[in-house]
Amino acid sequence: VLTPYYKEDVLYSDEELTKENEDGISILFYLQRIYPDEWNNFLERVQPSGNKDESEEAHLKEEVRKWVSYRGQTLSKTVRGMMYYRQALELQFCLEFSDDSEILGGFQAFEDDPRYIEQAQALANMKFTYVVSCQVYGAQKKSSDQRDRSCYLNILNLMLTYPSLRVAYIDEREETVDGISQKVYYSVLVKGGEKLDEEIYRIRLPGPPTEIGEGKPENQNHAIIFTRGEALQTIDMNQDNYFEEAYKMRNVLEEFLKARHKERKPSILGLREHIFTGSVSSLAWFMSNQETSFVTIGQRILANPLRVRFHYGHPDIFDRIFHLTRGGISKASKIINLSEDIFAGFNSTLRGGYVTHHEYIQVGKGRDVGMNQISAFEAKVANGNGEQTLSRDVYRLGRRFDFYRMLSFYFTTVGFYFSSMINTDSILGITMFQVTVLIVYVFLYGRLYMVMSGLEQEIIENATIHQSKALEEALATQSVFQLGLLLVLPMVMEIGLEKGFRTALGDFIIMQLQLASVFFTFQLGTKAHYYGRTILHGGSKYRATGRGFVVFHARFADNYRLYSRSHFVKGLELLILLVLYEVYGQSYRSSSLYMFITVSMWFLVGSWLFAPFVFNPSGFDWQKTVDDWTDWKRWMGNRGGIGISPNKSWESWWEEEQEHLKFTNIRGRLLEIILVFRFFIYQYGIVYHLDIAHHSKKILVYGLSWLVMLTGLLVLKMVSMGRRRFGTDFQLMFRILKALLFLGFLSVMTVLFVVCGLTISDLFAAILAFLPTGWAILLIGQAMRPVLKSLKFWDSIKELARGYEYTMGLVLFMPTAILSWFPFVSEFQTRLLFNQAFSRGLQISMILAGRKEKDITSPVKYA
Helix, strand or coil, rough: CEEEEEECCCCHHHHHHHHHCCCCCCCCHHHHHHHHHHCCCCCCCCCCCCCCCHHHHHHHHHHHHHCCCCCCCCHHHHHHHHCCCHHHHHHHHHHEEEEEEEECCCCHHHHCCCHHHHHHHHHHHCCEEEEEEEEHHHHHHHCCCCCHHHCCCCCCCHHHHHHCECCCCCEEEEEECCCCCEEEEEEEEECCCCCEEEEEEEEEECCCCHEEEEEHHHHHHHHHHHCCCCCCEEEECCCCCCCCHCCCCHHHHHHHHCCCHHHHCEEEEEEEEEEECCCCCCCHHHHHHHHHHHHHHHHHHHHCCCCCCCCCCCCCCCEHHHHHHHCCCCCCCCCCCEEECHHHHHHHHCCCCCCEEEEEEEEEEECHHHHHHHHHHHHHHHHHHHHCCCCCCCCHHHHHHHHHHHHHHHHCCHHHHHHHHHHCHHHHHHHCCCCCCHHHHHHHHHHHHHHHHHHHHHHHHHHCCCCCCCCCHHHHHHHHHHCCCCHHHHHHHHHHHHHHHHHHHHHHHHHHHCCCCHHHHHHHHHHHHHHHHHHHCCCEEECCCCCCCCCCCCCCHHHHHHHHHHHHHHHHHHHHHHHHHHHCCCCCCHHHHHHHHHHHHHHHHHHHHHHHHCCCCCCCCCHHHHHHHHHHHHHHHHCCCCCCCCCHHHHHHHHHHHHHHHHHCCHHHHHHHHHHHHHHHHHHHHHHHHEEEEEEEEHHHHHHHHHHHHHHHHHHHHHHHHHHHCCCCCCCHHHHHHHHHHHHHHHHHHHHHHHCCCCCHHHHHHHHHHHHHHHHHHHHHHCCCHHHHHCCCCHHHHHHHHCCCCCHHHHHHHHHHHHHHHHHHHHHHHHHCHHHHCCCCCCHHHHHHCCCCCHHCCCCCCC
C-alpha cells in the first residue's frame, strides 16, 4: 500500500482539541455533540477514575487525541485502517493452519501460542508492506517549528506502533563535489527502531523531484521504488479501512488472474468507496450522495459495458509489475498533469492494460465538508480537465478507440466539462433545472439585439404565425423533462438498490428542500469557469482544500475573493440581460412560454449570486454581518505591494486574479478582447431608446453617449488624482474640488432635464448602458496591461476596478444585511444546513452561538 503525505494533520494535539474558534467552539466539543453515543462508549471503555494521577491523565489525553483524530481526516486514521490488512492476514493464517478444536477455543488460544503468532507475523511481513511517502519528513525532523516537530514525532510514533509501516522521504543535503559545495537530494526509506527511526535505503536523485514536476505525483514516484510485491494499492491521505473489508483483499487479488476481454488480464482493479463524511452537514451529505453514485453505479457502467473506466484517484489496485515497466502510476509533468490520477488510467489503457471495477469490497473515503473547500476542489478538478483536453494522451486515446467507445470516452471525461461550459445540465441528477451557460448568453444577447434593433416589434406587428398554442404546449411539455428528472435516475437507483426506493425518494425530496439544486447549480458554474479559463489561457495550478472540520462561518471578504470572477460577475451580467429583456421585450407576453423560458435563467442567476451566503453557517447572523462588512471595507482599503497577502489587501488579490493573463500568449489576449466586445452592445442599443434621444437613429446619438462616458471617466480620474495629491496635505483644496464637481454635475443635470427632455427612466437606463461599457474598458485594459503601463494609464485602470468592486460588493451585501435583521432567517438557515445533525440531537444553534458548558471541554475533565 502506498500513501502520499505532505503536511496534513497526523494526530490532533491537546491545544488543537481545546482551541476555541471565534464562536467559542472547540473541535472536541463539536465532535462530542455530533457523536454523543460514540463519546459515551469511549468514556465507558477508558473508564477515567477522576483522580489526579499524572500517568493516567497523560494516557487519557492520548486516548482522547486518538478518538478525535480517528473521526477527522488525519494520517493516523489512514494508517490505522490500512494496518487492518496485516491483522486480517494474521487471523487468516491462524484459521487456516489450525484444527477445529483450536478454532473453537477462540482467538485467545492463538494469542497464547507463540508458535502461531510468530508464524502469522512472518507471513504478514512477507505478504504486506505499507509505505507512506512523507515528502518533507526529513525537513520536519530538522525543523524548529512547533507544528513540524509535532508532525515528525507523530509519524515516528506511528512507525514505532506499526512495525510494517515504512516512511519514504526526500532528503536534502549539502555535499562537497570536486571542491564545490552543492545541494544533493536523496530518496530515503526508514522504519521504526527501538526509540527512533532506522534508515533502510538511500538512493541519490538527479535533482529536486518536486520542483521538476507536480508535488503529489512526484511524491509517489520517488517512493514507488521502495514498494514490493505484485500488487500496489494507492491510498490517499483522507481514507480509511475496515477490518471486515480487509479479509476480502485475497479475493480481490485473484481478479488479476482472471482473463477478461480477448484474454487480457486486468492491470487496474477499481474498488468502490464508502464516504464517511456525509453526516457533518447538508453540503457534506450532498457531496456524499454525488460521490456515492459515481463510485458505484457510475464506475460500474464505465467499466462494463462502456470499457472507458480509468483511474480516478484512490483506492484502486495496480498490477505493480505491469506499471513499473510502462511508465509508473503517476505522470508528473508540471501543469499538464495536474490531475495525475486519471493519466495513470490513460497510460495503462494506451499500453494495452485493462481496467475493471469491483464492488464487493470498499474503502472509506473522506470528502470536503465546507462550501469553500468543495469549490476549491471542484476548481482544481476543472483545471485538471482543461489540461487533459489539451494533452496528447486524450488525443491518442480518441484516435485509437472505435467510434462508440470514443464517444463513451469523450462524454465521461473531458466532454462532461466541455458540456458544462456549453450546456449547464443538472449534475448527477440533483439540480432541478436545465440551464445552458453559453446558450443562455447567446439567447439573451440575441434577444437584446432583437429588442433594441426593433426587429422583434416588426415580427410581432407583422406576424405570419397567429396560432402558436401548439408550439407553446410542446415547449411547456419539454420543460417538464428539463427539470433534470431523467438525470436523477442514477442517484435514485443506487440509493434505491442499497436502501430501498422509498428511502431514495425521501432522500431526493429532502435534498431539494435543503436547496441541493442551488448548491449544484453553483458548483457547475465553478466547473464552467475554471475549465474555460484553462482552455483559453492555460496555467492551471494545484489548490489546497484542507481537510479539517470546516462547518463554521466564512467572512464576506473570503467569499468575495473566491467567487467574484467565477460567479458574481457572470451572475450580474446575466441579471442585467434578464432585466433588459423584461423591460424592453415584447414577446411571450400573457403566455406561459415566457415563464418556462426564463425561469431556469433566473434560478441560475440567483444561485450564482447568493449560494455562498445561503450555505455559509451564521451567514445571516446580524453581528457577524456587521463584522463582515467592517472586515471587507478594511480589505478593500488596504494598499498592496510586495509581500502583502491577497487576504490582506484588495490590490494584491486583484493582481493575483490576473496571473493567467501574464503568462498567456497573443492568441489568448486577442480572444479575451474579442469576448469583451459583447459589453458594448448595451450602450449601443439602449441610448437609442432613451427619451432624450427623441427617437433619433443618427450616429451622432451614439457619439454623444461616448462623450458622456469619457466625461464620467475623466471626472473619476480627477477625483482620484485629487485624493492622492491633496487628500492628506491640502484637504480644504480637495473638498473645494469635490464641491465644484458636484455643482457642475447639478448644473448639467438641470439643463438636461429642463432643456433636453431627460427623464428619471433615462437615468436608470443610462446606468444599465454605461456600467457594462466601463467594465469592458477595464477588461481590455487588463488584457493590454504592458501597453497601458508604458502609457502611465495603469493606475487609472486600477482605480476604475476598485470602484466596480465596491459597487459589486454593495449589491451583493445589501440582501444579506436586510435578511440579517430578521432572527428567524438565521434559525431557518441553520436548520437548512444541519438538518441531519438535528435529527440526531445535535444542538448546532448552541454550537454556532458559542453557548456551551465550559466543563465539557475542559482539557482534564472529559466526563
